[in-house]
Amino acid sequence: MGIVIENVHKQFGSFIALNDVSLTIPSGELVALLGPSGSGKTTLLRIIAGLETADAGRISFNGEETTSRSVRERQVGFVFQHYALFRHLTVADNVAFGLNVKPRALRPSKKEIKEKVHDLLKLVQLEGLADRYPAQLSGGQRQRIALARALAVEPQVLLLDEPFGALDAQVRVELRRWLRRLHDEIHVTSVFVTHDQEEALEVADRIVVMNQGRIEQAGTPDEVYESPANPFVLNFLGHVNLFHGRVHQGQARLGGLTLETPEHADANQASAIGYVRTHDIVVERSASADASIAATVKHVLAVGPVVRVELALSENGEIVEAELTRELFRELELKAGEAVFVRTRNVRVFVDDYQI
C-alpha cells in the first residue's frame, strides 16, 4: 500500500504548516518524518490519517484518491504520542475496540474477536495483561497496547506520531528496536514522526527530513547522512563544525583550510561555509600534512563512550569541537591549554544561498 502525497498545503491562521509538500512512500516501507518542532511533520501525518484536512493537494493510497474520504473510511492505524488508550476499558477491550464498532454485517463473531485480541497481545508480548486497565500499565506497555489496538483493524497504513516521545531513554531504545523487528515481521506501510535523528537513522528504511513546512531531503538513512542535500540536513543529522570563508573558481579558503571544490568551479569570491562533523575532526600531536592547522585545547568533556574536545584554532580563534574515541583520547593524553594540530575529513562546502 504505497502513499502518494501531491502538493499538499496547510495553513493555520498565518502560520504555514505545510508548504506545497509532495512525497511518495513506497509500499511496505517504514518511513520516518524527521524534523524540529514546528516543521510540519505531525501535521503531515495527521493529514495522511484524515484527522486534519489539507487546504490544497491530494493524498492517494495505492493510486486511489483518499482526500475526500473521512478518517474512519481510510483504514489507517494511528498511534498517538500519549497513547490515547480508552481509560475506562480493559486492555483486551481497548484492542477489540476497532472490531466492536464495525457494522454488524462486517463484525467478526465474539469468539473471533477474542482470538484476534489474544493473537495481537501475543504479537506485542503482553498476553498476561488482557484484564488490566491502562492506568495499571507502564508507558512502554501502554504504547505497545496502542500499537496492538491500531493493528487490530488490519490497517492499510500504520501512522505513528512521536511513538517513543513520552518514554524514558532506556525504554525508548528498546521499544524502537522492537518496532523495527515487528515491522520486518508484518510489513505494513508505516510512517512515524520523530524529532530524534538517532531514532530515525536506526529504525527507518527511508528518512524524510522536514523543516518549516517543506521537505528538505528524502532518502535512505545512508543517503541523508552521507550526502546531505543542504546545510539544514547536515546540521540536523549529527553535530557539525562550521568553517566560514570564500570559494573562488573551485578552490575554497575556509579559516585555515584550503581545499579543492570542483562542484563550485564557477563560484566567484562567493562567501561559503564548510561543514565538518565532529567525528571527522582529527586531532594530532604533530602536523602530519600540509592541511594540518594549529589549535589549542580549550576544554575536555570525557563523559560517556566518546570524548568531546573543544579546540580554538590558532589562526582566527574560532572554536571547533572534535569527538574522539576513548582509546585515542588516552593515547593523546590531551589536557586543556595544550597546543595540537587538527585535520579535517569529509568537508562539505555550501555556498551561501544569497550568493548564488
Next chain:
Amino acid sequence: MADHSLSRGTLTEPRWVRWLLTTVALMFLALFLIVPLAAVFSQALDKGVAVYFAALHEADTLSSIRLTLLTALVAVPLNLLFGVVAAWAIAKFSFPGKSFLITLIDLPFSVSPVVSGLIYVLIFGLQGWLGPWLAEHDIKILFAVPGIILATIFVTFPFVARELIPLMEAQGKDEEEAALVLGATGLQTFFRVTLPNIRWGILYGVILCNARAMGEFGAVSVVSGHIRGSTNTIPLQVEILYNEYNYAAAFAVASLLALLAVVTLIVKSVVEWRLKTGSRF
C-alpha cells in the same frame, strides 16, 4: 512538610490554639447548620406523626410536590442535554466567541434569582414584549407551569456545563480521535468513549442541578403567581403555610426539602469520592 519533628516545633500552632479553632468551627457548624436542620424535623413532628403525614397529604401540598417533581423532571434533563453539548463544544473545539460563551453560561450564577424571574415577566408579562401576542393566542406562560419551568431552567443552567467543561478540557480529544481512526462513527465515539469518561462528572452536575431545581424560591416566586393547588412549588407552599401560622404543616413540607438536601449531600460525597479515586468504572 517532610520533616515532622521540625514542623511541629516551628510551623504548627500550639495545641490549645488548634483545639480552640476546631471547637469554634464545629460550634459554627452546629449553630448554623445542624441545629436548624434538627429544628425543621422536630417542629415538623411536634404535633405527632399523624399530623405530619396529614399535612403532607393535604391536596394543595400534594399538588406542590407534583409540580416540583414535574419542574425538575423537565428542567434537569434539558440542562443535562445543554450542559453536555456546551461542554463538548467548548472543550473539544475552538471557535470564535468561545470565552464569551463560557461567561454567558455563568450568568445565572451572578444574577439574583429575583432578577431572573423578572426577566421572564418582562418578556412574557401582559406589559412585556410577547405578552399581547400570547394573550391573543391564549397561551399562558407567566403565572402558569411553563413560566415556572423556564425560570427554573434559567437558574439551573450552569450546573452541568460548569462541571463538565474542566473535566473534558483536561481529558483532551486524543481518545475521540483514536476512536474515529479505529472506524467508530460519531455517535459510537460519543457513547463508547466520551460519555463513559465523563459519567461521574455528569452525575455530580445532575445532583446539584436537581437540588437547585427543586429548591429554587426567588425566580419561581416571581413568575408563579402563587395560585394554590396550581402554581405553587414546594418552597412556595412552605412560605404560604408559614405565613398562615400553620407551623406544623409548613415544617412538615419543609422537611421534604431538608431531606432532599441530606440525600443530595450523601450522593454528592460518594460521587466526589469516585471522581477522585479514578474514573475506571
